[in-house]
Amino acid sequence: MLSLIIFSPLAFALALAFGPWGGHKSARRAALVLSLAQAAFTAWVLWGGDFSAAGFQLQERLAWLPALGAGYHVGLDGISRWLVALNALLLPIAVLSSWNAVERYPRAHYALMFALQSMVYGVFLSLDMLQFYIFWEASLLPMYFLIGVWGGERRLYATVKFVLYTLAGSLLMLLALVWMAFLARTQTGHLSFDFLDWSSLAIPAGQQMWLFAAFFLAFAIKVPLFPFHTWLPDAHVEAPTAGSILLAGVLLKLGTYALMRFNLGLFPEAAHAFQKPVLIICLIGAVYGALMVLVQRDFKKMVAYSSVSHMGLCVLGLFSFTLAGEQGALLTMLNHGISTGALFLIVGMFYERTHTRDLSVYGGAVLKMPVLGLLFLPVALSSMGVPGTNGFVNEFLCLRGAFEAFPWAGAVAALTVILGAAYMLRLTQKVMYGPLGGAKMEALTDITTRERASLGVLVALIFALGIFPEGILSNTQPSVQAVLARLTPGASTPAAPAPAAGGEARP
Amino acid sequence: MIPAYGLRDLAVLGPEIACILGAALVLGLDMAFRSQSSKRLVEAAAALALGVSAALALGRLAAGPGSAFGGQVLDGAVPDVFRLGLAATGLLTLVLARREGGSQGLLHAEFYALLLFALGAMELITVSQDLMLSFVALETFSLAMYVLAGFNKAWHGNREAALKYFLLGAFAAAFFVLGMALVFGALGSVRLDAASALLSGGKLAAPREMLLDLGLSLCATALLFKVGAAPFHLWTPDVYAGSTTPVAYFLSAGAKLAGFGALLKLLGAVPGCPAPFPQILAVLAVATLLAGNLGALRQTNLKRLLAYSSVAHTGYVLVGLLGLGTAGSGAAASVLAYTLVYAVMAFVAFGLVAAAEGGLKRPLLLEDLQGMGFERPYFSLALAVAMVSMAGLPPTAGFIVKLGVFKAALDGGHTLAAVVAILNSVVSAAVYLRVLVALYMLPKSPDGAQGGARLSGTLGFAVVALALALLALGLLPGSLLALGSL
Numbered sequence: 003m004l005s006l007i008i009f010s011p012l013a014f015a016l017a018l019a020f021g022p023w024g025g026h027k028s029a030r031r032a033a034l035v036l037s038l039a040q041a042a043f044t045a046w047v048l049w050g051g052d053f054s055a056a057g058f059q060l061q062e063r064l065a066w067l068p069a070l071g072a073g074y075h076v077g078l079d080g081i082s083r084w085l086v087a088l089n090a091l092l093l094p095i096a097v098l099s100s101w102n103a104v105e106r107y108p109r110a111h112y113a114l115m116f117a118l119q120s121m122v123y124g125v126f127l128s129l130d131m132l133q134f135y136i137f138w139e140a141s142l143l144p145m146y147f148l149i150g151v152w153g154g155e156r157r158l159y160a161t162v163k164f165v166l167y168t169l170a171g172s173l174l175m176l177l178a179l180v181w182m183a184f185l186a187r188t189q190t191g192h193l194s195f196d197f198l199d200w201s202s203l204a205i206p207a208g209q210q211m212w213l214f215a216a217f218f219l220a221f222a223i224k225v226p227l228f229p230f231h232t233w234l235p236d237a238h239v240e241a242p243t244a245g246s247i248l249l250a251g252v253l254l255k256l257g258t259y260a261l262m263r264f265n266l267g268l269f270p271e272a273a274h275a276f277q278k279p280v281l282i283i284c285l286i287g288a289v290y291g292a293l294m295v296l297v298q299r300d301f302k303k304m305v306a307y308s309s310v311s312h313m314g315l316c317v318l319g320l321f322s323f324t325l326a327g328e329q330g331a332l333l334t335m336l337n338h339g340i341s342t343g344a345l346f347l348i349v350g351m352f353y354e355r356t357h358t359r360d361l362s363v364y365g366g367a368v369l370k371m372p373v374l375g376l377l378f379l380p381v382a383l384s385s386m387g388v389p390g391t392n393g394f395v396n397e398f399l400c401l402r403g404a405f406e407a408f409p410w411a412g413a414v415a416a417l418t419v420i421l422g423a424a425y426m427l428r429l430t431q432k433v434m435y436g437p438l439g440g441a442k443m444e445a446l447t448d449i450t451t452r453e454r455a456s457l458g459v460l461v462a463l464i465f466a467l468g469i470f471p472e473g474i475l476s477n478t479q480p481s482v483q484a485v486l487a488r489l490t491p492g493a494s495t496p497a498a499p500a501p502a503a504g505g506e507a508r509p
Numbered sequence: 510m511i512p513a514y515g516l517r518d519l520a521v522l523g524p525e526i527a528c529i530l531g532a533a534l535v536l537g538l539d540m541a542f543r544s545q546s547s548k549r550l551v552e553a554a555a556a557l558a559l560g561v562s563a564a565l566a567l568g569r570l571a572a573g574p575g576s577a578f579g580g581q582v583l584d585g586a587v588p589d590v591f592r593l594g595l596a597a598t599g600l601l602t603l604v605l606a607r608r609e610g611g612s613q614g615l616l617h618a619e620f621y622a623l624l625l626f627a628l629g630a631m632e633l634i635t636v637s638q639d640l641m642l643s644f645v646a647l648e649t650f651s652l653a654m655y656v657l658a659g660f661n662k663a664w665h666g667n668r669e670a671a672l673k674y675f676l677l678g679a680f681a682a683a684f685f686v687l688g689m690a691l692v693f694g695a696l697g698s699v700r701l702d703a704a705s706a707l708l709s710g711g712k713l714a715a716p717r718e719m720l721l722d723l724g725l726s727l728c729a730t731a732l733l734f735k736v737g738a739a740p741f742h743l744w745t746p747d748v749y750a751g752s753t754t755p756v757a758y759f760l761s762a763g764a765k766l767a768g769f770g771a772l773l774k775l776l777g778a779v780p781g782c783p784a785p786f787p788q789i790l791a792v793l794a795v796a797t798l799l800a801g802n803l804g805a806l807r808q809t810n811l812k813r814l815l816a817y818s819s820v821a822h823t824g825y826v827l828v829g830l831l832g833l834g835t836a837g838s839g840a841a842a843s844v845l846a847y848t849l850v851y852a853v854m855a856f857v858a859f860g861l862v863a864a865a866e867g868g869l870k871r872p873l874l875l876e877d878l879q880g881m882g883f884e885r886p887y888f889s890l891a892l893a894v895a896m897v898s899m900a901g902l903p904p905t906a907g908f909i910v911k912l913g914v915f916k917a918a919l920d921g922g923h924t925l926a927a928v929v930a931i932l933n934s935v936v937s938a939a940v941y942l943r944v945l946v947a948l949y950m951l952p953k954s955p956d957g958a959q960g961g962a963r964l965s966g967t968l969g970f971a972v973v974a975l976a977l978a979l980l981a982l983g984l985l986p987g988s989l990l991a992l993g994s995l
Contacts, residue, residue, distance in 0.1 A: 069990040070916075107883050132912075136903035143897065146942075150950040151882075158950055162942055169902075169938050173931045177924075180916050 003047045004060050004076040007086065008123045011040055011093075015116035018109055026108035030101055033112035037094040040119070044090035048083055054477070056080070056484035058129060058198075071183055071193030072132035080481030081262065081332060082126045084474060085255055088339045089126065091459075092251040093119050095343060096244035098456040099350050103243055104152060111152060115244060118144035122252050126259060131179050132195040135172070138256065142168055145249060153240040160233075160240035167233040171223035178216035182268075185209070200268055201488075207271050214272035217265050218280075224257030227317060228287030231310045238306035239359075243350025246302070250309050250346060251339040258316050258335050262328070262485060266320070270489045273323075280321045281404070285414045288314030292421035296428070301352065301359040304429055305345045308385060311418055312338050318415055319400030323489050327403020328482045329475055333396035336474070337467060341384040341393055344460040348378060351453055352433075356442045361432055365439030370446035375434050377449075377457045384464045386426045387419055392467035514578055521577035521584055521636070523565035524592045528599075528629030531558020532622040539618030547618075555621040556603055559628070563596035566632070580702055581639040587841055590992065591635040591770035594849045598762045599628045601856045601971065605755035608863050608968040620660060624759065627653035631763060635770030640689045640699035640728060643771060647685060647731065650767065651678050657756045658748055665872060670751025677744045681734035688727025695721035701778040708779055722779070726786065729775055736768035737761075738793055738827060739800040742820045746804070749816035750872060757812055758859035761819040762852035769826055769848050773841055776833055791831055791926040798824030798929070802936040806943075811862050811873045814940065815855070818899060821937055822851050825901075828930045829914030832921035840921065842992045843913035850898075850910045850982070850989070853975050857895035860972040861888060864964055875943065880953030888964050889948045891976040896941040898979045901934055906982035909989055 014036045023029040051059040058077030066074040078086070096115055104111045121144065124137030142165055150161040179195065182203075186194040189203055205213065223230040234254075238246050266273050291311030298304040312334065319331035351374065352367070353359060368375030380391060387397035397419060405412025438444060449457070467474065519526065534554050539547060569575070570589040576582065584592075602624060630649035637643040655678060659671025693699050695717045696707065704721060707713050713721065734741040749757040779786075801821025808814035826847045832840035865888070866873040882889045898907030911934070918927040964972060982989055 067986065067990055070912075110883070136908070139903045139908075143902070146945075147949065150946065158946055161950075162939065162946070165942060166935055166939055170932070170935045173934050174928070176912070177915065177919065177927055177931055180912070180919055184919065 003050075003062075004078060004127050005062055007044050007047055008076065008120055008127060010043065011116040011120035011123070014040065015113040015120065018116060019113035021109075023109055026105050029108040029112055030097065030104075033097045033115070034094060036116070037097050040116075041090040041094055044086060048078075048087055051078055051083060054480065056480040061129070066130075066133070070132065070195070071186070072195040073130050074133055075130040075196055075198075076127040077129045078127060080478040081259070081485075084332070084336050084478065085126050085252075085259055086123060088255070088336055089119060089122050089252045091463075092247060092339065092343055095347065095456045095460065096247045096251075098452055099247060099347050100242065100244040101452055103350065103354055107151065111148070111242075111244075114144040114147050115248065118148070118248060118253075122256065125256050129197045130195050131182070131197055131200070131264075134197075135176055135179055138172060138260075139169075141253065141256065145245065145253060148245040148248075149237060149241045152242040152245070155240075156236070157240040160236040164233050164237040167223055167230070171220040171230070174216045175220035178213045181209075181213060197264075197267075205269065210269045210272035211275065214265060214269040214276060217269070218261070218276070221257040221261045221265065225254055225261070225313050225317060226257070226310065227314065228283055228290055228310070231287065231291070234310060235303050235306040238309075238346075239300060239302050243346060243353070246305075246346040246350070247343045250306075251343040254309065254313060255335045255339060258313065258320065258331065261317065262320055262331065266323075266485055266489055273321075273489060277321055277323065278408075281318060281408065281411050284314045284318040284321065285411060286314075287311070288318065288415060288418040289421065292418050292425060295425040296421070299361050301361055301364070301429075301433070302346070302349050303359075304361075304425065305342060305349060308345075308422070308425065309338070309342055311422065312342070312385075315397065315400050315415060315418060318411065319396075319403045322400075322403035322407035322411070323486065324403040324406045325479075325483065325486060326399045326406065328486060329478060330396050330399025330401075330403055332478055332482060333392075333467075333471065333474065334400060337384065337392040337396050337464075340460050340463050340467070341381055341391075344381040344457060344464070345385065347457055347460070348374070348381065351449055351457075355446055358442065361429075363439050363442050364433045365436045366434070366443060367439075367446060368434045369438055370443065371448040373454060374449045374457075377454070377461050378430065378434060380461050380464050381457075382426045382430045384468070386423045390465070390468050392464050392471070394468060395471040517575075518577035518582075521569065521575045521582055522633070523569065524562040524596065525629045525632045527558055527562035527565055528596075528625045528632065531555060531562070532625035532629070534558065535618050535621045535625065551618045551621055552603065552607065555625060556600060558625055559596050559599045559603070562628070562632070563593055563600070566590075566592040566596060580700070581642055582633075582636050583638045583702070584636045587773060587845055588635045588770060590845055590849070591766055592632040594766050594852060595628055595631050595635070595763060595770075598759065598766060598852050598856075599624060601852070601860075602755050602759045602763070604967050604971050605758055605856075605860060605863055608860075608867075608966065620657070623653045623657050623660075626650070627657070627759075627763070631767035631770075634767055635774065637771075637774065638701045640685075640692060640701065643728075643774075644682075644685055644689060647735075647771075648682060651682065651735070654678075654760060654764070658752045658760065660756065661753050664751070664753055666747065666751035667753075668751075670748040673744050673751075674748045677734065677741075681731045681741065684727050684734075685731035688724045688729075688731070691720050691724030691727065693724075695724060701774060705778040722786065725775060725779060726789075729772060732768045732772050732775065733793070735764050736772070736823045736826070737764070737797075737820045738823050739797040739820065742797065742800055742823075745820055746808075746813040746816040749819070750810055750812045754812070754859055754863040754866065757815070758855060761815070761859075762855045765819070765823065765826070765848050765851060769830075769844055772830065773833075773844060776830065777841070787831060787834065787921070787923070790827060791923055794824050794827035794831065795926055795929050795933075796824075797821070797827055798933040800824075802933050802940060805940040806936065809875050811875060811878075811944075814875070814944075815858055815862070818937070818940065819851075819855065821933070821940075822847070822899070824933070825911060825914050825930065826851075828923075828926060829917045831923045831926060832917030832919075835917075835921040838917045838920035839913065840917040843910070843917040846913055846989045846992045847910040849992075850906045850979075853979060854895050854898050854907060857891055857972050857976050857979065858899070860968055860975075861892045861895070864888065864968060864972070867963075875947045876951075876954040876956060878944065878947040879951040882949035884953075885963075887973065891964070891972050892948060893945055894976040894979055896944045898983070900938045900941040902938070904980065904983040906979045906986065906989065908983055909986040913989075 061077040064074040121141035128134035316334035319327035384391035384393040387393040634646035805817035829843040832838035898905035901911035
């Protein structure tokens with residue numbers, strides 16, 4: 003089942019690329035149908051899992067490279083479940099967003115989006131680390147082409163920077179992966195890349211530091227954490243709308259997901275040693291990102307920097323090592339995907355009409371676009387974290403977690419809430435309200451049914467998750483607690499397989 | 510006393526003999542039928558000889574290790590796969606020559622004969638246990654390659670290429686002779702098995718052991734020149750750019766297979782490399798990587814770019830070689846797998862260069878590729894696969910073999926070299942991304958070549974099939990990893 007989730011988009015991508023779709027109209031229709039079918043299938047599979055306990059569901063294993071100790075191994079738990087769902091949800095939205103925007107090489111465009119979706123599923127579901135790495139790296143290529151071919155004017159600079167930055171981090175992780183496989187060989191007698199095998203290894207504290215650092219660098223660049231974030235605004239600004247939605251919506255989550263799963267799950271001692279430095283760079287990133295939003299004059303760059311700020315907060319919760327913080331981080335991954343996805347969608351709607359992202363042109367859009375004005379407000383409120391929207395829940399949980407761990411961290415982080423409100427209100431006011439901006443604003447037309455549908459779904463989710471977050475929190479909790487249990491020194495580890503093997507094999 | 514050799518001895522050298530007889534046959538056919546139709550006949554004879562050579566190498570692989578001529582020749586699984594790879598490289602060179610040979614003046618019997626002579630000697634050097642024999646093989650294939658490099662005098666920079674290659678090659682050969690002399694001084698013999706026995710037994714007095722080590726390293730230096738390792742790599746861009754495309758491919762892939770086959774023999778004779786040598790090798794590997802990748806970064810001429818890329822790939826193979834002293838690191842297998850996959854990647858790349866430069870009166874530039882991406886989808890996809898594979902990104906064979914060499918280096922304890930090498934991959938990615946940028950992301954250049962780049966005929970088929978193979982081997986690398994169990 004999980005394999006079908008991973009590989010069906012890849013098959014769809016091939017079908018789109020080489021199938022009989024002549025013009026861009028039939029290509030986009032095919033893409034929409036396929037993406038909806040994919041989402042429906044994924045939802046059906048996810049529904050079937052039992053998430054009342056930690057541990058991986060629906061596991062599938064195949065001997066793939068026995069000589070290297072690497073296999074094909076997938077599994078789903080409470081943490082990956084919702085991220086998989088997010089990935090399924092955002093593809094149809096991204097397809098709808100490029101409905102009219104993409105006329106050059108539409109088949110290739112949609113095919114790449116499906117290929118990207120497939121790779122992202124692969125990352126979330128892999129339990130074999132070599133396989134994980136392959137999906138991780140392979141996810142770069144579709145995005146590279148999406149930005150490079152369909153992007154804005156400085157797309158080449160942005161896309162090459164994006165690939166090289168991400169690659170620089172992940173290649174060191176590859177060495178760490180091989181190192182871990184060797185460690186498995188010294189302790190169990192055979193090479194292994196399997197995550198479940200690795201969880202039961204006793205990793206000497208000194209080596210943990212290096213391994214943690216190599217993993218952390220790879221993931222921190224992806225998230226991106228300050229000071230590794232500079233590729234993100236460039237990539238976002240140059241990306242086509244669909245690229246931005248997928249980049250912010252799911253690609254960044256690869257980093258936070260992997261931090262949670264692997265850095266915290268495999269190297270608990272190193273995680274504790276690195277806790278304070280990581281919290282500090284998260285705080286700097288969250289505040290710095292928010293301040294950067296305030297000074298931007300480019301609509302899309304504002305949203306991009308707000309991502310930097312939000313992701314800083316997310317990792318802050320992650321590294322608080324408290325239940326509230328971890329749950330908040332996980333929820334932030336989902337909610338950020340929804341609300342920032344919606345924001346990029348809105349930026350795209352405006353850009354299609356005005357062909358500019360320069361904020362000085364905007365003003366009073368609500369007069370011309372009342373429906374968009376109505377839908378914009380909840381999105382902005384969610385990004386601010388106003389109660390009643392989903393953004394409030396995750397922000398509150400992250401702050402609470404940080405405060406529990408270190409009161410000073412919570413105090414500084416609270417600053418981002420104020421700054422967040424400041425920049426979102428400024429943005430809303432500048433774009434939506436006030437007098438009409440000028441000729442470009444005069445010519446605005448309200449959003450179409452297609453646009454209403456895609457934005458409406460996201461807005462509905464913003465309220466649904468804001469009012470009833472428990473629906474998600476309750477079935478992520480066992481898995482999150484399992485992660486925490488490994489982090490708590492001395493506590494028994496109920497979720498990890500064969501915990502008893504821990505101490506004795508220490509070389 | 511002259512030892513008696515028999516057919517059994519000749520059988521071990523079957524693949525080489527097939528090449529040499531093929532060369533003789535080619536020359537004979539050319540003399541017998543001096544007509545236009547003989548061109549096809551000559552080509553068929555050359556292909557047949559290479560096919561037989563490959564089949565015999567396969568037979569030797571199945572038959573297991575065999576020693577011949579009193580131990581001067583020793584084959585085994587790894588050398589046999591090298592011989593198989595060399596014969597296959599020869600066939601691929603024929604495919605390239607078929608496409609480009611006409612316009613580049615290669616369709617002469619001499620071209621095929623030289624190619625076959627070179628391949629015979631290259632195969633020989635991978636099984637030779639005797640430095641004198643190795644030297645003869647080295648010089649035989651080098652001479653053939655000097656002539657091949659200068660085969661088409663009308664081609665831009667061709668004479669410069671041939672002369673440069675010859676002068677530097679002669680210089681490298683001198684290293685080999687000096688090294689051999691030192692080895693003889695230390696042992697009274699130039700046999701690798703003798704060196705190996707004495708070194709592992711520890712029966713050698715310290716000064717003589719030093720002499721032996723020095724001699725072997727000088728021999729290795731000559732081979733490092735052939736594979737284009739820094740600081741002996743400066744000839745590669747000029748020679749590749751000046752040679753015709755089939756020859757450039759043969760220089761890169763064939764010389765790498767032969768050179769690394771010989772290096773494995775040579776270094777395999779030194780059990781547990783003594784202290785400074787692995788370190789020197791590590792420095793060379795890193796220097797080669799830097800020279801290749803940084804050099805490639807600024808190239809606009811595609812052949813020069815591929816030349817620097819070939820240097821960089823030599824660097825990766827050297828990284829794999831670092832694990833050689835460590836049991837179970839799979840170093841030899843990683844070197845073998847990397848060179849074989851390189852031969853395939855390079856074929857796809859050079860094949861597409863050959864397809865694109867058809868009819869062009871100047872070297873192919875990156876800007877000629879601009880705007881091809883969606884206009885020539887299959888050409889571009891094949892080139893993109895080759896570039897992604899050369900960059901070592903999944904899901905391609907390039908990733909798997911790169912993983913293999915890093916694993917070998919880490920197992921050998923060369924963590925620092927592995928880290929530097931892997932960071933070099935970022936630079937190399939920048940190099941290959943430039944090709945992708947030109948293909949897909951830049952508008953058609955007004956000065957660019959128009960109309961070329963058609964994939965057709967044998968070349969088109971081979972290029973597409975091998976590009977697919979690179980993908981397939983990246984996803985199901987079982988057969989590449991099976992090399993580890995040889």
